[in-house]
Amino acid sequence: MENKRQITYLEAIREAMQQMMRKDENIYLIGEDIAEYGGAFGVTAGMVDEFGKERIRNTPISEAALIGIASGSAMTGMRPIAEIMFSDFMTIAMDQIANQAAKARYMFGGKASVPMVIRTPGGGGTGAAGQHSQSLEALVAHIPGLKVVMPSCPYDAKGLLVSAINDDNPVIFIEHKLLYKNKRYVQYVPEEVYGISLGKGDIKRKGKNLTIAATSFMVQKSLEAAEEIKNEKGIDCEIIDIRTLRPLDLDIILTSLEKTGKLMCVEEAPVFGGFMGEVAAQVAEYGFDLLDSPILRVAGRNCPVPYSLVLENEMIPGVERIKEGIVDLFEKI
Amino acid sequence: MELKKQKNRTKRKFEINGYTIEDRFRGLDRETKIEMLRKMFQIRHFELQTEQFIIRGMIHGTCHLYIGEEASAVGTIYATKKDDYITSNHRGHGHCIAKGADLNLMMAELLGKSTGYCRGRGGSMHIADVGSGNLGANGIVGGSMGIATGAGLTARMKNNKKIVICFFGDGAANEGIFHESINMASVWQLPVIYLCENNIYGMSTPMQEAFNIKRISDRKISYGIDGLTIDGNNLVEVYNTVSHFQRECRRGRGPVLIEALTYRWKGHSKSDAQVYRSKEEVSEWMKRDPIKIYSGELIERKIITRKEIEDIENRARDDIKKAADFAKSSPFPDPETIEEDVYA
Ligand SMILES: Cc1ncc(C[n+]2csc(CCOP(=O)(O)OP(=O)(O)O)c2C)c(N)n1
Ligand SMILES: [Mg+2]
Numbered sequence: 262m263e264n265k266r267q268i269t270y271l272e273a274i275r276e277a278m279q280q281m282m283r284k285d286e287n288i289y290l291i292g293e294d295i296a297e298y299g300g301a302f303g304v305t306a307g308m309v310d311e312f313g314k315e316r317i318r319n320t321p322i323s324e325a326a327l328i329g330i331a332s333g334s335a336m337t338g339m340r341p342i343a344e345i346m347f348s349d350f351m352t353i354a355m356d357q358i359a360n361q362a363a364k365a366r367y368m369f370g371g372k373a374s375v376p377m378v379i380r381t382p383g384g385g386g387t388g389a390a391g392q393h394s395q396s397l398e399a400l401v402a403h404i405p406g407l408k409v410v411m412p413s414c415p416y417d418a419k420g421l422l423v424s425a426i427n428d429d430n431p432v433i434f435i436e437h438k439l440l441y442k443n444k445r446y447v448q449y450v451p452e453e454v455y456g457i458s459l460g461k462g463d464i465k466r467k468g469k470n471l472t473i474a475a476t477s478f479m480v481q482k483s484l485e486a487a488e489e490i491k492n493e494k495g496i497d498c499e500i501i502d503i504r505t506l507r508p509l510d511l512d513i514i515l516t517s518l519e520k521t522g523k524l525m526c527v528e529e530a531p532v533f534g535g536f537m538g539e540v541a542a543q544v545a546e547y548g549f550d551l552l553d554s555p556i557l558r559v560a561g562r563n564c565p566v567p568y569s570l571v572l573e574n575e576m577i578p579g580v581e582r583i584k585e586g587i588v589d590l591f592e593k594i
Numbered sequence: 595m596e597l598k599k600q601k602n603r604t605k606r607k608f609e610i611n612g613y614t615i616e617d618r619f620r621g622l623d624r625e626t627k628i629e630m631l632r633k634m635f636q637i638r639h640f641e642l643q644t645e646q647f648i649i650r651g652m653i654h655g656t657c658h659l660y661i662g663e664e665a666s667a668v669g670t671i672y673a674t675k676k677d678d679y680i681t682s683n684h685r686g687h688g689h690c691i692a693k694g695a696d697l698n699l700m701m702a703e704l705l706g707k708s709t710g711y712c713r714g715r716g717g718s719m720h721i722a723d724v725g726s727g728n729l730g731a732n733g734i735v736g737g738s739m740g741i742a743t744g745a746g747l748t749a750r751m752k753n754n755k756k757i758v759i760c761f762f763g764d765g766a767a768n769e770g771i772f773h774e775s776i777n778m779a780s781v782w783q784l785p786v787i788y789l790c791e792n793n794i795y796g797m798s799t800p801m802q803e804a805f806n807i808k809r810i811s812d813r814k815i816s817y818g819i820d821g822l823t824i825d826g827n828n829l830v831e832v833y834n835t836v837s838h839f840q841r842e843c844r845r846g847r848g849p850v851l852i853e854a855l856t857y858r859w860k861g862h863s864k865s866d867a868q869v870y871r872s873k874e875e876v877s878e879w880m881k882r883d884p885i886k887i888y889s890g891e892l893i894e895r896k897i898i899t900r901k902e903i904e905d906i907e908n909r910a911r912d913d914i915k916k917a918a919d920f921a922k923s924s925p926f927p928d929p930e931t932i933e934e935d936v937y938a
Binding site for chain 1: 717770805
C-alpha cells in the first residue's frame with residue numbers, strides 16, 4: 262500500500278476529467294478563469310495545454326448564461342462539465358439549474374436529456390465570509406431532476422466524478438475547498454478509470470455503538486472525532502459517508518442502525534432546513550423501531566458564515582462539537 | 595489609451611467622447627484639491643499595509659487591492675455630495691476610504707476584530723457604513739448593481755435630491771444584473787451613475803476575451819442613456835466628468851454609464867501568479883501612476899510644492915500606521931455573540 266501513489270483530492274478530480282476527456286471528445290469544460298489561470302482553486306491547472314481553449318472554455322463572468330449554455334449544449338449532443346467558481350454563485354444560475362436543466366427530461370415527456378456536470382466548491386473555513394462559504398447542497402438536493410454528489414476523499418472524488426460525467430442527467434458535484442490541496446487527506450487512487458455508483462453511501466469507519474452520517478469535509482472531521490472518542494471514552498462509532506445526497510442511500514444507514522440504534526448526523530450547513538433534516542425524517546419514517554434514542558444533528562449555526570476566524574470556528578462544526586454530540590447521544594440511553 | 599481629448603485652457607472645457615465638460619476642478623478651493631491627494635495617499639498606504647498583513651498571514655480571508663486605481667474612487671466621490679450613496683464591489687477599500695470611512699474601523703475589520711465596521715463578521719469584501727451612505731462592498735460580482743438602483747429609486751420616490759454612485763468592474767458588466775438594472779434605471783429615470791472601473795481584466799480574463807466591443811460605454815445606446823469613456827487614472831478628468839453628470843443626474847435626467855480606464859498593479863487577490871499578463875504591461879501602466887499624475891498636475895497648477903506633497907504622504911503613512919496599531923490591539927469578537935442580529 263505504502264509504495265502506491267498518493268494524490269490529493271484536487272488531483273483526483275483533475276485526473277478524472279483529463280481521462281474522460283481523452284476518451285470522449287464531446288466532453289468539454291466551461292467556467293470562469295478555468296484556462297490559463299486554472300480556476301480559482303487550481304483544479305483545472307494545466308488542462309488548457311493538453312485540450313486547448315475550445316474545450317477548456319473560459320467565459321465572461323456570467324453564471325446564468327454559462328450554465329444555460331452548458332445545458333443547451335448537453336441537450337444537443339455535448340457533455341459539458343461546468344465549473345461554478347464558488348457554490349454560492351449557483352444562486353445566480355438558479356433558473357437555469359432548477360427550472361431548465363433539472364426539468365428537461367421529465368417535462369419533455371422523457372424525450373430530452375441533459376448530460377451535464379456542474380462542479381463547484383462549497384463550504385467555509387477559508388475566511389471568505391458570507392457570500393463565499395456557504396453549503397447550499399440542500400437547495401439543489403430539494404429539486405427533483407438533479408443528482409447531488411459530495412465526495413469526502415480523493416478516491417471517491419475520482420470515481421464519483423467519472424460516474425457523474427457518464428450520467429445522462431444533470432449532476433451537481435459539490436467539492437470542498439479545504440480538501441483540495443490538503444496533504445493530510447491524500448490517498449491511494451488507482452490510475453485507471455473507475456466509477457463509483459451514484460446513489461451508494463460508504464462506510465468510512467466500522468463501529469458498533471453509534472452511527473454517524475456525514476457529508477463532505479464533515480466526514481473527515483467525524484473520523485477524527487471518532488478516533489479520539491474511542492481512545493477517550495471507548496465509544497465505537499460507525500461512520501457513513503452519504504456521498505450521494507440524491508439519490509440517497511437510506512439502506513446503508515438503516516443497516517448500520519440495526520447494529521448501533523443511535524444516529525447522529527453531521528453537516529456543515531446551518532441546521533435549519535439542512536439536508537440532514539431529510540435524512541433524519543427518512544430514518545424516523547422507515548427506521549423508527551431501530552432507534553433507541555432521539556436523532557441528533559450536529560451542524561452549522563443558524564447564521565451566515567462570519568469572517569473572523571473565532572466566529573467562523575464557532576459557526577462551523579469542528580471535532581470538539583462532534584465529540585460532544587457523541588457523548589451527549591451516548592449518555593442519553 | 596487613445597482618448598480623444600482636447601484641453602482648452604481658455605474656455606476651461608474638455609471635449610470627451612462628444613460631451614463638452616467644464617473644468618470645474620479649477621474652481622475648487624485649495625484645501626479640497628489637497629484633501630483629494632491626501633485621500634489617494636491614504637488609499638495607497640492602506641493597501642500597502644494590507645499587503646503586509648497578508649504576507650504576514652494576519653488576514654484570514656482574501657483581499658483585493660486597489661493600488662493603481664485611486665483616482666477613480668477619489669475623483670468620483672469628491673465630485674458628489676457627502677450624503678449621496680455609493681455601492682462598491684470586492685475591490686472596495688478605495689471607495690470606502692474616499693467616502694470618508696474611519697481607517698481604524700476598516701483596518702480592524704480586515705483583521706477580524708470586534709471593533710471593525712462589521713464587528714468582524716464581514717471582512718474586506720463586506721465593509722459597509724450605511725449611515726454615511728456607503729451601502730457596502732460586495733463579494734458577488736455585479737451584486738451591488740441592483741442595490742444601487744434601489745437606492746436610486748428611493749431618491750426618486752422620496753425626492754431627496756440624492757444620487758447614487760455604483761462602482762463596478764469590467765467583469766461585472768457581463769452579469770445579467772448589469773443589463774436588468776441599467777435598463778430599469780433608464781426607464782424610470784433614476785439618479786444613478788454607473789461607474790465602471792475598467793482595469794482590463796476580470797480576474798485573469800482580459801477584456802478582449804469577454805467582450806466583442808472596445809468600449810463598455812458603447813452599451814449606453816441599448817439603454818438610451820448617456821455614457822462615455824474617460825481616463826480613470828487622471829483625477830482631474832474623473833472629477834470633472836462626474837461633476838458634470840452628477841448635476842444632470844440630480845436634475846432628474848436619468849442614469850449615466852461612465853467607463854473609467856485604469857489598471858490594478860497587484861494580483862487579483864491574495865494568491866495570483868499573474869500568468870495572464872506580462873511584467874512589461876504592468877510596468878507600462880505603473881508609469882501612469884494616478885498619484886504621480888495628480889501630484890504633477892497640482893505642481894504644474896502651482897497649488898502645491900514637492901515638499902508639501904512629501905509631508906502629505908508622510909501624514910497619510912502615519913494615519914495608516916495608527917489604524918494598523920488600533921486594529922492589532924483590538925480584541926477578537928466574543929463567539930457568544932455569533933447569533934446576534936439573526937432574526938430568522
Ligand atoms: C457572481 C460572481 N462570480 C464570480 C466571482 C469571482 N470573482 C471575484 S472578483 C472577479 C473578477 C471581477 O472582475 P471585475 O468586475 O473586472 O473587477 P476587478 O477585480 O477587475 O476589479 C471574479 C470573477 C464572484 N465573486 N462573484
Ligand atoms: Mg476588472
